[in-house]
Amino acid sequence: MLKIFFSFIFILLSFTNSFSQLRPDSYSLQGNEDYLSKISSSNEINSQNPASNSISDIITIGDTVWLGTSRGVSVSFDRGETWTNFYGNEAFGTMGISAIGYDKHTGTFWAAKVYFTPLGDEEVQTGGGLVYTSDNGTNWTTIPHPLDNRGDTVIAYGINDGINLPLVYALDIIVPQQNVIYDIAFSPGTIWITSWAGGLRKAYIDSIKLNPNYKLERVLLPSDALDQISPEDTIKFELEPRVHNNHLGFSVETIGDSILYVGTAGGINKSTDGGISWRKFNHTNQENSIGGNWVIGLDFNQTTQTLWAVNWRAEGETEFNGVASTSDGGENWQTFLKEEKVYNFGFKLDDVIAPSDNGPFRTRDQGNTWILPNNIIDESSGVSLTATGFFSAASEGDDIWLGSDDGLVRLSEDTGSFWNGEWKIYFASQPLSSAVETYAYPNPFSPRQEILKIKYSTGGESKKVTIRIFDFSMNIVRTVIQNADRSGLIHAVDNFNLETNGVIDRWDGTGENGKIVPNGVYFYRIDFDNDDPVFGKIIVLQ
Numbered sequence: 001m002l003k004i005f006f007s008f009i010f011i012l013l014s015f016t017n018s019f020s021q022l023r024p025d026s027y028s029l030q031g032n033e034d035y036l037s038k039i040s041s042s043n044e045i046n047s048q049n050p051a052s053n054s055i056s057d058i059i060t061i062g063d064t065v066w067l068g069t070s071r072g073v074s075v076s077f078d079r080g081e082t083w084t085n086f087y088g089n090e091a092f093g094t095m096g097i098s099a100i101g102y103d104k105h106t107g108t109f110w111a112a113k114v115y116f117t118p119l120g121d122e123e124v125q126t127g128g129g130l131v132y133t134s135d136n137g138t139n140w141t142t143i144p145h146p147l148d149n150r151g152d153t154v155i156a157y158g159i160n161d162g163i164n165l166p167l168v169y170a171l172d173i174i175v176p177q178q179n180v181i182y183d184i185a186f187s188p189g190t191i192w193i194t195s196w197a198g199g200l201r202k203a204y205i206d207s208i209k210l211n212p213n214y215k216l217e218r219v220l221l222p223s224d225a226l227d228q229i230s231p232e233d234t235i236k237f238e239l240e241p242r243v244h245n246n247h248l249g250f251s252v253e254t255i256g257d258s259i260l261y262v263g264t265a266g267g268i269n270k271s272t273d274g275g276i277s278w279r280k281f282n283h284t285n286q287e288n289s290i291g292g293n294w295v296i297g298l299d300f301n302q303t304t305q306t307l308w309a310v311n312w313r314a315e316g317e318t319e320f321n322g323v324a325s326t327s328d329g330g331e332n333w334q335t336f337l338k339e340e341k342v343y344n345f346g347f348k349l350d351d352v353i354a355p356s357d358n359g360p361f362r363t364r365d366q367g368n369t370w371i372l373p374n375n376i377i378d379e380s381s382g383v384s385l386t387a388t389g390f391f392s393a394a395s396e397g398d399d400i401w402l403g404s405d406d407g408l409v410r411l412s413e414d415t416g417s418f419w420n421g422e423w424k425i426y427f428a429s430q431p432l433s434s435a436v437e438t439y440a441y442p443n444p445f446s447p448r449q450e451i452l453k454i455k456y457s458t459g460g461e462s463k464k465v466t467i468r469i470f471d472f473s474m475n476i477v478r479t480v481i482q483n484a485d486r487s488g489l490i491h492a493v494d495n496f497n498l499e500t501n502g503v504i505d506r507w508d509g510t511g512e513n514g515k516i517v518p519n520g521v522y523f524y525r526i527d528f529d530n531d532d533p534v535f536g537k538i539i540v541l542q
Contacts, residue, residue, distance in 0.1 A: 049426045050074035051085035052442060054450045055403025057100045057344065059109075060396035064136075066109055067408065068097035068392075070449040071428075071442060073111050075137055079399060080410050080424065084137060091140035094541075095128045096449055101184030103191070106205065108134045110191070112181035116448060116542045119177060123448065123542055127176040127195065143208060145179070146193070146201055146216040148172040155239065157220045158231025158276075170218060170239035173198050182296070185252040185260075187274065191216075192260065194249030197241050200262050202275060221246055221262065221269050222280045230277040245293065245314060246280065253298040253307070261307060261330075263295025265314050270330050281330045283311075283319050288332040292319040299345040301352065304366065308352060309333075310342045323354055325367060336367040346393025348400060348413075355390035360402050364418065371419065376409055378425040385409060385425050406451060406506075427453075432502050435459040438526060438534045444541035447509020447516045454480070455502050456526050456534060462487040466527040467505055469538070472520060477511045480524075509540060516542075 052069035059066040067074040072087035072095065086092050098114035113128030129145040154167035161167070173179055179197040186192070192202050193216065201216040208214045222229045223237035224244045241247040246266030253261045262269040267282030268290065282293045290311045297310030306327045313319040323342050324333040337354060340361070346353040354361045354370070361370040376385040385407055392403035398421070402409040413421035428441060438456040445452045454467060467480040486503050507524075509516050522538040 047083050047085055048081075049428050050083050050408055051087045051428055052450065053407045053428050053453070054096075054391075054405050055408050056097060056391050058346070058392045058394040058401050058403050059100055059102050060394045060399075060401060061102065062396065065394075065396075065401060066100060066102070067403065068100040068111060070096040070446070073097055073100070073137075077136070079396075080401075080426065083426075086137060086140070089140075091131050091142055093128075094444075096446075098125075098127075098180050099182055099184045099193075101186065101191075103186040103205070105186065105188050106134065108132050108205075109136075110184050112184060112193070114180050116446070117177060124177050125180045125196075127179045127181055127198075130181070130193075141209075141212060143212045145176045146181075146195070146198060147174055147176065147179070148218075150174050155218055155220065157229075157235055158233065160235045165234055168220060168235050168237075168239060171241065173241075182249070183251045183263075183298075185254045187254045187260070188257055190274075192252045192254065192275070194252045194262060194264075196248055196250070199239070199241060199247045199249045199264075200252065200275075219275050221264065222278055223247075224266055226280070227285050228277070228279040250294070250296045251298040251310075253300055255300050255307075261298050261300075263298050263309060265294045267293045268295050268298070268309060268330065279330075281333070283316055286331075286333070288334070290324040290333050291322045291335040291338065292316075297342070297344045299347070301347045301350065303347065303350045306366070308345050310344065310354075311335075312341065323367075325352075334367060336363075337361060337370060343391045344393065346395060346400070346402075348395040353393040353395075353400070353402075355393050355402065355404075357389050359388055360390045360393055362419065373411075373419040376423050376425065378423055380424070383425055383427075427504075432457050436532075436534055438536045440524065440536050440538050443537075444539040445509065446542045447540065448542055452507045452509060452538065453504045454507065454524060454526070454536065455504050458486050458503055458528065460487075463528045463531070465503075465505075467507075468525050469507060470523045470525065471517075472522070474523070477517060477522065478507065479512075480507050481505055507538075 050067055052071035054070035055067055057068040063079050065076045072092040074083050074085045076083045095113040095115045097111050099112040101110045110132045112130050115126050115128050116123040117126045127145040130143040131140045133140050152172045155170050157168050159165050179195050181193050181195045183194045190202055191205055194200055200219040202219055203216040224246050246264045248265040251263035258274045260271045260275055267280050269278045269280050271278050283289050292311035293314040294312040295309050300307050306325050309324045312321050321339050321341050322335050322337045324335045326333050340356050342354045342356040344355050352363050359372040363370050387404040387406035389405040394401045398413045400411040408426040410424045411421050435457045440452055440454045464483045465486040466482045468476055469478040471477050511517050519540050524536050525533050527533045
């Protein structure tokens with residue numbers, strides 16, 4: 001149950017010292033040779049591919065494509081022909097990206113960072129702060145992760161101002177663990193973020209740019225027991241994520257200057273006055289309701305003036321996973337894709353794309369029928385995408401972009417067609433220099449965020465292949481494949497000489513017991529029929 005889980009987490013965090021916030025700085029790529037020297041050959045600044053194969057979010061603006069990935073931000077200014085990857089520099093370090101956003105009012109791109117830290121026997125997601133750029137990535141400014149000071153336990157709301165009525169108690173969120181920023185949205189002059197423990201916060205953008213330490217203030221949402229609040233109400237509940245699922249933030253969408261929708265673990269909250277008064281929609285308080293109260297994604301289709309929501313099952317026995325849409329501002333909802341686990345939305349005019357665990361579903365009739373693409377095959381290289389898990393989608397003109405857990409895809413769709421056109425698949429992979437070369441990527445490798453790819457060559461011939469993973473003491477950790485048929489023709493991922501054509505097999509970072517292996521150095525051995533084996537090294541780092 002959500003409440004039990006979060007209560008446990010916060011009890012642990014209450015005994016944890018708060019992390020100090022680093023001084024915010026601005027970083028530039030111009031003349032920064034130290035940055036250049038830190039980037040490996042597989043993560044160079046300018047590349048034909050993004051730096052990661054795990055694509056969590058996509059934003060398209062004309063010929064520009066921004067990606068949030070498990071390895072920082074990547075951007076293309078020429079519709080995917082070349083990529084600039086921001087990974088390993090001072091602004092991003094080696095963190096992944098949990099959310100991206102584009103402020104059309106100022107032409108500024110924002111990203112939220114995430115990493116893992118130990119908590120007991122587990123490792124938990126940890127917020128790494130924000131970065132933004134106003135010049136397409138030439139310069140980045142970092143903002144410390146939004147936290148409260150110890151003792152920030154009250155906030156003002158309407159007549160609950162400390163004069164007419166007592167201030168509202170708020171649990172102070174003093175550590176970044178379990179406080180990841182999951183979504184970013186903008187209204188004129190204001191940035192809005194939702195985070196797991198921190199709920200909904202906002203800040204005035206000009207104030208942040210003048211002072212990156214400027215605090216993102218918390219915004220009060222209804223309690224689990226209330227369907228609405230306004231400034232005239234006497235507030236008798238606390239802003240308390242250990243108690244109220246509706247104070248756990250996951251998604252936010254702005255429409256126009258003053259309309260906001262916020263998705264939580266308790267439903268969808270709507271404000272028509274810039275985040276002051278709120279009305280809540282959930283699975284039980286409407287006749288035509290959303291399917292599940294855990295709302296991890298919200299997006300507004302400008303073409304059809306329809307709001308779409310990704311809803312997962314939270315706690316109710318009658319709740320279900322799926323998506324929902326409303327064309328009347330939330331008064332009535334239609335639900336679709338029941339029991340599909342969807343993550344996000346993308347739109348191509350009035351078409352809706354819903355990336356999910358089972359592929360990118362797409363509808364042309366507002367949800368009545370949903371169709372998956374047939375085999376996704378890159379015609380120039382012959383490679384097919386084997387991933388079924390998709391996290392993100394976007395479009396621009398006739399281009400449709402899809403982000404999976406194993407690569408980025410672009411479909412240059414034939415005009416007027418549906419899932420037909422030229423597919424291009426982007427892998428964060430470099431060509432092999434010889435038939436006896438092998439390497440693994442990404443390396444270092446975080447099993448909780450990505451899948452390791454082991455690339456090698458069969459010389460274009462069909463061979464029986466065995467791959468084993470060893471720990472530093474050369475004990476067998478996992479047999480990835482054993483006597484499997486492999487051929488450079490079947491598994492090609494690079495369009496180059498047959499003798500050095502690449503084959504890719506994958507390791508999920510688990511041992512034979514099914515558990516993720518500890519951090520450390522590992523080795524792999526590839527055996528080919530009677531040929532000499534080849535070896536490689538893997539660094540597991542979470």
